[in-house]
Amino acid sequence: MTEPIEDQKLVYFLKRNSPIPPDSIPDLEERIIIAIAQEPRINQTTVKRLWLVPAAIVTSVLITVSGYFLFKPTQIQPVAQGQEAELEAFLINNWDSTLHDSSGDKYKETSNEEDFFRASFQDN
Amino acid sequence: MLTTVSADVANNSDIELIERCVNGDRASFRHLYRRYEHKVRATLYQLCGSSLLDDLVQEVFLRVWKGLPKLKQRNTFSTWLYRITWNVATDQRESFAKQHSLEAKLSIPDRVVESSELMNLHYQDLVQRGLDHLSFEHRAVLVLHDLEDVPQKEVAEILGVPVGTVKSRLFHARSAIRQFLQKQGVNL
Numbered sequence: 001m002t003e004p005i006e007d008q009k010l011v012y013f014l015k016r017n018s019p020i021p022p023d024s025i026p027d028l029e030e031r032i033i034i035a036i037a038q039e040p041r042i043n044q045t046t047v048k049r050l051w052l053v054p055a056a057i058v059t060s061v062l063i064t065v066s067g068y069f070l071f072k073p074t075q076i077q078p079v080a081q082g083q084e085a086e087l088e089a090f091l092i093n094n095w096d097s098t099l100h101d102s103s104g105d106k107y108k109e110t111s112n113e114e115d116f117f118r119a120s121f122q123d124n
Numbered sequence: 125m126l127t128t129v130s131a132d133v134a135n136n137s138d139i140e141l142i143e144r145c146v147n148g149d150r151a152s153f154r155h156l157y158r159r160y161e162h163k164v165r166a167t168l169y170q171l172c173g174s175s176l177l178d179d180l181v182q183e184v185f186l187r188v189w190k191g192l193p194k195l196k197q198r199n200t201f202s203t204w205l206y207r208i209t210w211n212v213a214t215d216q217r218e219s220f221a222k223q224h225s226l227e228a229k230l231s232i233p234d235r236v237v238e239s240s241e242l243m244n245l246h247y248q249d250l251v252q253r254g255l256d257h258l259s260f261e262h263r264a265v266l267v268l269h270d271l272e273d274v275p276q277k278e279v280a281e282i283l284g285v286p287v288g289t290v291k292s293r294l295f296h297a298r299s300a301i302r303q304f305l306q307k308q309g310v311n312l
Contacts, residue, residue, distance in 0.1 A: 014271060019255075
């Protein structure tokens, strides 16, 4: 797009008379080269490796958290007062039914042994 | 032999020089410096004046050296360089402006000049004063676009503003400096 003629004239005048910067000190180039030599250099590899730091931190945190939940010992819930009696009754009933169960042949011998022991106790 | 190698390096493209610089080649950075020193110096001078000019140029090129490894789009080097120049100018603006005005008050011409040269100096002084007359934002757009021939789109990237804002600032900057120059008797 062509600029208006007034703008072109103005830009021409500005360019033609734009202030000329004073010459630099003679050793400015050397000064800059010495200054950059003293700068610690961050090369591309370092920049790329810098990304590994947050990644490693995140990975460590994830491993720690998941390890904590994975290997955390499961706590045995204490049995409530009412449940304790209920559980005891269940165990006794279960035990008794196991001892007095006549339907299974494999328990018959045990049952007979129990009777024998009871009888010997009563005798004494 | 050394001269030939040096000349070869000097003929390299910006991208090749940048690549070498990133690998720590300071000789290539020297060529990059020589290639852009004038533009950086002129821009800083037009934005900030002469005080501390060498220090500001050094600061720009130090930032360039440090920042080169992080420059992803190497074909946009010149825009990036202007951006750094703008940042350095902005950082130094306030203290710089104070020093510049003091220096202007104390400056004494150190030589006798011919009449035509005197006229040129007069016009240069008018342009300098005209630029000083503008706000920093308007001056930056005028310097980059009209004096340094940076396209509007790149000016927008350098200053971090939309292209529309660049157009608007350019319009107002030109109007203001034209008005200033006409008041000083310049017929445009």
